Amino acid sequence: MAERNLDFDKVHNRRGTDSLKYDFAAERGLPKDVLPLWVADMDFQTSSYIQDAIVAQAEHGIYGYTETKRDYYEAVIGWMKRHHDWDITGYKIIKTPGVVPAIGAALDAFTEKGDAVLIQQPVYYCFNEVIELSGRRVVSNDLVLGYSDRYAAAYDEGQAAEAAGDNKFPRYYIDFEDFEKKIVKEKIKLFLLCNPHNPGGRIWDKEELKKIAEICKKHNVIVFSDEIHQDIVYSRYKHNVFADISEEAAEFTVTATSPGKTFNISGLQIGNIIIKNRELAKRFKDSVNGIMGYSQANAPGIAACRAAYTKGDEWYEAMKKYIEANLEYLIDFLKREIPKVSLIIPQATYLVFLDLRALGLSAEERKELIIKKAGLWLDSGDIFGPLGEGFERINIACPRSTLTEALTRLRDAINE
């Protein structure tokens, strides 16, 4: 049977489906009818192969304890090889109910209460939350933003510039001196790398990853590489798996992957944590079993992951193309219609960090503009860390008509 769910223009009504994105505005103190482009899931139906696998399971009517066999692991191994040229044969693949729970397990496995844990802000806000809630301390090696007010030109120029090895993009970069200093000063044991980076959409290049590996090796730092966004990469870029940067890096790295973002199945809560080093894998698995008391994954999650990684390629490629066209549309719209709003052009992820600082608004005024005047629900930049102040993260994994509606509302609210 062929893939059926390739109409990404189709608007699906998600209201009344217990959708976190659509159904909880009032609970969060927002007007009920705001247009939501915040949390990182897509407004697209997933691959019909995944749907069919879940329907087949649902029809069976027995949802007892479920485990995985060889075919499941072969599906994960096959996906990593096919899409990332990463050979994980012989590596441990540990299932978790997603990536955030895996962060909790890694904190338990590799750090003690009171320890400092290194992250790079602005970054996915659950990093701080889990660190703080687990009684550890957040230490940030703040990212450095290289600006260009000629963002549209930079988009074109940047391709050529990047080919020449010249980084002229307005993007986030790592301050390596500060990175090493913080590791030493704070006695860091664990670094949470967001690779690719959310909300900056950055694909860390091989040189950067090698430098991270070199410093972490020197100071015995374990790297938890959150690669949940590894598959959603724009056409002229390639994701670099951190653990695959060198034989050495693989030995001190825990790589968190999931079909959740890639196939829009986050609600099925399935993550595959990939670890080469046997001792690290044992410590991590003991924490998964110990602090979460977790051993078997949920049945639909297993069925969905296997279907996604074996039969989902056509849907996946089409979805990426659609999102890339949305990104181009967004860049063009801003340039033509809202020149005061700039953006950090992502190399990966369907999340785009919009730069509203040129509007000269206070945090309160910006909130008023986005929520009250434009009727939009975006993610306010400051939740990613203080450096995110003045930015808003928009999720472009939606039908073009939804994106057009959102951008039109934003333009009209700004021009009001």
Ligand SMILES: Cc1ncc(COP(=O)(O)O)c(C=O)c1O
């Ligand atoms: C970097 C990053 N890690 C993890 C997650 C969530 O992972 P999960 O739903 O598997 O817990 C997200 C979701 O937005 C994310 O952006």
